[in-house]
Structures are given as C-alpha cells and as structure tokens.
Amino acid sequence: MPRMLDVSDEVRAEIGDEEADRLLAGENAPGSYDCTSCRTPGDSEQERTSTVLFIGDETAVLAFAHASCLPSQVVQVTEEQLRGAVRSISADAAASGGGTEKAVPEQAVLGVTSGLVLIAGELHPALVVEPTAPIVRPGSTGSGDDFLPLLIEQGYMPVTELGSVPPVLHGWSVLLAVGQLHAVLQPGPTGGQPVAWWQAHQPLQVTEGWRAAANKRQQVLMFAAPVGSIGRQPREDLLREALDKAAAAGKLVAATLPLAGT
Numbered sequence: 001m002p003r004m005l006d007v008s009d010e011v012r013a014e015i016g017d018e019e020a021d022r023l024l025a026g027e028n029a030p031g032s033y034d035c036t037s038c039r040t041p042g043d044s045e046q047e048r049t050s051t052v053l054f055i056g057d058e059t060a061v062l063a064f065a066h067a068s069c070l071p072s073q074v075v076q077v078t079e080e081q082l083r084g085a086v087r088s089i090s091a092d093a094a095a096s097g098g099g100t101e102k103a104v105p106e107q108a109v110l111g112v113t114s115g116l117v118l119i120a121g122e123l124h125p126a127l128v129v130e131p132t133a134p135i136v137r138p139g140s141t142g143s144g145d146d147f148l149p150l151l152i153e154q155g156y157m158p159v160t161e162l163g164s165v166p167p168v169l170h171g172w173s174v175l176l177a178v179g180q181l182h183a184v185l186q187p188g189p190t191g192g193q194p195v196a197w198w199q200a201h202q203p204l205q206v207t208e209g210w211r212a213a214a215n216k217r218q219q220v221l222m223f224a225a226p227v228g229s230i231g232r233q234p235r236e237d238l239l240r241e242a243l244d245k246a247a248a249a250g251k252l253v254a255a256t257l258p259l260a261g262t
Contacts, residue, residue: 006050008072014053015062023051036063036070076196110198114181114206115236116213117221117243119165125206125214126221127174127184128239129198130230145226148253154186156224156253162243166221169255172197174220176259179211180204184222185260214259223254 005024012020035042036052043049048067053060053074110129117126134145152158155169171187173194180203185194206214214220229246233239246252 004044004048006048006067006072010074011051011053011072014055014074033064036065042066070201073201075199112198112204113232113239114210115239116210117162117240119162123213124165124217124221125210126223128230128243129222129224131227134227147224147226151224151253156255158250159247159252159254160250161247166254166256168219169257172255173258173260176214179206181206184257218259219256220259221254222257223252225252
C-alpha cells in the first residue's frame with residue numbers, strides 16, 4: 001500500500017529520484033515508526049509523514065516524523081551526533097527486535113523562545129532553549145538527561161543568578177536573516193564552516209524590539225535549561241521569573257553568542 005509520505009525537493013535532491021520514488025511507493029518506507037521530533041509512534045499508512053534526512057560529514061540517516069511535527073527537510077548535524085544516533089538506533093533495534101529508528105539528534109527536539117532580558121539595568125536580546133524531552137549523550141542508551149553537561153563541555157557557563165552578562169562563547173553564533181531567526185551555529189567538527197546546532201523548521205519571527213537590540217549589540221544571550229524547567233511563557237516578565245527560578249535551582253547555563261546576519 002502506498003505510504004502517506006512527504007518527500008521535499010531538498011530531500012529528493014540528496015537521496016535521488018529512484019530512492020524517493022521507492023519511498024513514495026511504499027517499498028522502503030516503514031509502516032510504523034517513532035517520530036524523530038516528538039518521539040511518539042506514527043503510522044505512514046494512516047497519517048501524513050515527513051521524511052527527514054540528517055546529514056553529517058560522512059554519514060546520512062533517513063528518519064521519519066509526523067508531518068504535523070516537522071516538514072520534510074534536510075538537517076545538517078555534526079558527524080559525532082550522527083554516529084551517536086546510529087549507535088542508538090542499532091541498540092534500540094536490537095532491544096526491540098525491530099528496525100524502527102528511535103534515536104534523534106538533539107536539534108530535532110529543542111524548543112527556542114526569544115525575549116528581552118533585563119540585566120544590570122539594560123535590556124539584552126536573549127534566546128531560551130529548552131528540549132521537549134531529556135537529551136542523552138550521543139551513543140548512550142540511558143534514560144538520564146545530559147543536556148546541561150553537554151553544553152558545559154562546549155563552553156557554556158552555569159548560572160546561579162542573572163546578575164551579569166555571561167562571557168562570549170567564540171565559534172558559536174546566532175543566525176538572523178531578513179529580521180527572522182534561522183539557526184544557532186556551532187564550530188564545525190574539524191574547524192571548518194560552522195554547522196547548525198539548532199535550525200528553525202521555518203524562520204522564526206522576532207519582535208522589532210528584539211531585532212533592534214540584537215543589531216545594536218551585535219550579540220545575543222543564550223540560556224539553556226533541561227526539559228520542564230522554563231516552559232512556554234507568554235510574557236517576558238514571566239520568562240524572566242522562570243529563568244530566575246531555573247538559575248536558583250542550578251538548572252541554567254548561558255553564554256553570549258555573536259550575531260551573524262541582520
């Protein structure tokens with residue numbers, strides 16, 4: 001039976017017309033799968049399903065997601081993240097006796113909120129990153145949450161109170177283009193071109209005040225907290241209150257990232 005698959009032009013360009021046509025015909029596509037975004041079960045025979053191609057420097061992994069969670073797209077990740085995902089996929093398949101892909105590179109489950117944060121009497125443009133599920137270390141099959149330790153290893157600093165601007169983390173940057181937020185970039189694995197640590201499924205709108213502050217300072221504060229620490233706050237005062245609580249609980253890291261774009 002043909003699957004209800006979406007294969008975007010960019011995914012088709014990477015995997016080729018023949019492979020794309022086989023997927024659409026149901027020859028190579030799974031019936032059931034675990035969504036690479038929300039990690040809950042999906043069925044490509046019963047609901048719209050997106051093909052998501054994760055590409056590292058040497059490896060590529062084709063995964064599947066509910067179309068309501070993610071559009072079909074190509075996502076650039078580091079080779080280390082991708083190999084960790086492949087190891088986890090193999091371990092999950094062996095444990096379950098099946099071949100459903102369950103591992104997800106971090107980018108697929110990060111929620112990002114923009115807002116202005118008052119520090120030492122001055123407003124700063126900020127991004128707050130919180131996963132929608134625990135993040136485990138690449139290659140690990142455990143159930144813990146390594147999100148903050150992984151970021152601290154990258155140079156982010158633990159924050160216990162929002163009294164001062166965090167230090168600049170060189171090599172990382174925030175990509176803003178035509179007034180919209182596109183990605184958070186990290187250094188390439190071999191010191192080459194930066195790669196996307198987080199990439200918007202579609203460019204995110206930011207307020208005029210946020211964009212003006214970012215263009216003025218040419219840098220953005222990035223705060224990160226484990227799942228369940230911040231939540232989606234409808235107002236900036238509530239966002240600040242949630243950040244203060246996460247910092248006091250030892251569940252917040254931060255860095256100042258240079259701005260790329262305008």
